[in-house]
Amino acid sequence: MNTVNLGTWVHTSYVFNHGGRLKSPVLSRMLHPLKNPSFPMLSQRSGRPMSVVAVLTKEEMIRGGDTPEEEKPAFNFNSYILDKANSVNKALDDAVPIREPVKVHQSMRYSLLAGGKRVRPVLCIAACELVGGDEATAMPAACAVEMIHTMSLMHDDLPCMDNDDLRRGKPTNHKVFGENVAILAGDALLAFAFEHMATATVGVPPGWIVRAVGELAKSIGSEGLVAGQVVDICSEGLKDVGLEHLEYIHVHKTAALLEGAVVLGAILGGGSNEEIEKLRKFARCIGLLFQVVDDILDVTKSSQELGKTAGKDLVADKLTYPKLLGIEKSLELAEQLNKDAKDQLSGFDPDKAAPLIALSNYIAYRQN
Numbered sequence: 001m002n003t004v005n006l007g008t009w010v011h012t013s014y015v016f017n018h019g020g021r022l023k024s025p026v027l028s029r030m031l032h033p034l035k036n037p038s039f040p041m042l043s044q045r046s047g048r049p050m051s052v053v054a055v056l057t058k059e060e061m062i063r064g065g066d067t068p069e070e071e072k073p074a075f076n077f078n079s080y081i082l083d084k085a086n087s088v089n090k091a092l093d094d095a096v097p098i099r100e101p102v103k104v105h106q107s108m109r110y111s112l113l114a115g116g117k118r119v120r121p122v123l124c125i126a127a128c129e130l131v132g133g134d135e136a137t138a139m140p141a142a143c144a145v146e147m148i149h150t151m152s153l154m155h156d157d158l159p160c161m162d163n164d165d166l167r168r169g170k171p172t173n174h175k176v177f178g179e180n181v182a183i184l185a186g187d188a189l190l191a192f193a194f195e196h197m198a199t200a201t202v203g204v205p206p207g208w209i210v211r212a213v214g215e216l217a218k219s220i221g222s223e224g225l226v227a228g229q230v231v232d233i234c235s236e237g238l239k240d241v242g243l244e245h246l247e248y249i250h251v252h253k254t255a256a257l258l259e260g261a262v263v264l265g266a267i268l269g270g271g272s273n274e275e276i277e278k279l280r281k282f283a284r285c286i287g288l289l290f291q292v293v294d295d296i297l298d299v300t301k302s303s304q305e306l307g308k309t310a311g312k313d314l315v316a317d318k319l320t321y322p323k324l325l326g327i328e329k330s331l332e333l334a335e336q337l338n339k340d341a342k343d344q345l346s347g348f349d350p351d352k353a354a355p356l357i358a359l360s361n362y363i364a365y366r367q368n
Contacts, residue, residue: 075354077362084125084135085118091139092146095196096189107177107185112150114168117366119290119359120145120258124265126355127279130348133269140200141212141264144193148220149257151186151193156229158182190220197264204268212264219260228253235319246319247288254294255287278344282356285341290363292334295320296327297368338364 092112098105121142128138157164157172158179164172174182194213201209218224232249235241262283266276299322321330341360345353 075351075358077355077358080355080358081122081362084122087135087139088118088121088125088142088146089113091143095143095200096147096192103177103181104185104188107173107181108189110176111154111167111173111185112147112189114170116146116150116168118146119363120149120261123258123283123286123356123359124261126359127262127265127271128269129265130279130352130356131266131269131271131275133265137201137203137268138265140197141216141268142261144197144216145257145261145264147189147193147196148216151189152220152225152229152257154182154186154189161229161233201268204270208267208270212267215263215267216260219256219263224252224256224260228256232318238319241319241324243324246321246324249319250288250291251284254291255284258287258290259283275348278347282341282344282360285337285344286360286363289334289337289341289360292321292330292337293363293366295322296330296334297366300327301368334364 093109096105096108096112098109124142124145125135125138129135153167154173156162157167158174165175166172172182173185177185194216197216198209198213201212220226228249228251231245232253235245235249259280262279263276266279271279298320321333325333338360342357345356
């Protein structure tokens with residue numbers, strides 16, 4: 001069973017410290033139904049942003065007894081994320097044991113248990129807990145989301161797609177098991193994700209599970225992840241492509257599954273329709289934020305630092321935020337998206353919202 005290396009997960013300095021703020025209607029442009037590529041304008045819910053100590057220094061974590069009794073301790077992101085990620089890793093290990101046919105299950109486990117930051121399953125659990133649910137209720141859905149995410153990476157790395165040799169610091173699946181097995185193992189993870197969520201989720205009304213299954217299917221299909229991937233492939237080498245085109249790709253390719261993770265947690269936790277929609281907006285912001293930061297890291301970090309091949313988007317002449325906006329404006333966009341995401345949580349209990357705020361900060365300030 002793998003655990004998360006938090007040494008590469010968190011740090012205490014803000015990367016996005018530029019004074020100017022991007023004057024862009026990015027939030028209203030991106031908050032559209034997944035099937036609608038026209039980006040209609042939607043009003044943003046206003047509210048006082050909340051703050052949380054997302055990443056603690058060593059001194060803050062060990063300070064202990066010098067905090068006054070009436071003062072609440074700062075949210076310990078390190079402990080929270082380590083606890084949740086280890087729970088997810090154990091659940092994934094238990095869900096996909098080695099069985100016949102051995103080779104395909106070995107391939108499934110090779111990529112599924114290769115580490116990873118487990119951002120999506122932790123978001124699912126945190127959203128469930130925010131609206132009154134618990135970890136056990138959300139865990140099958142959290143695992144399902146991670147299985148589908150892993151499948152998308154396995155297929156994305158194939159020679160017919162991005163043709164990558166390195167993923168999470170290890171040889172990609174097809175380099176170890178062959179292209180044929182990698183494709184089939186990815187297909188198996190996709191199918192099993194829905195089976196696992198449908199059969200292992202307990203303690204909630206069947207209607208909630210059906211709704212969650214439909215939500216997840218939509219987020220990865222021809223109106224979600226697949227849509228973004230297809231448009232991304234067809235956009236390689238294109239000139240004179242604008243920001244809305246790029247946002248369409250990543251609202252679908254990256255943000256859709258992050259949105260699915262958060263919304264699944266909110267549904268299974270018993271959230272109201274209003275709460276679910278606020279969390280949907282939060283998830284779309286952090287989904288796009290994740291990709292903006294990914295694009296920045298691709299051109300500013302080494303392969304060793306990233307655990308995957310650096311600079312491959314530049315080599316493939318792919319449309320990216322730094323290519324379209326430059327590094328400076330991309331950093332400003334990331335800062336704005338992080339703020340917009342956290343604004344969506346202003347109406348929730350601050351203590352319960354703290355993990356999601358911390359996760360938004362992590363996505364914004366991550367280094368790999």
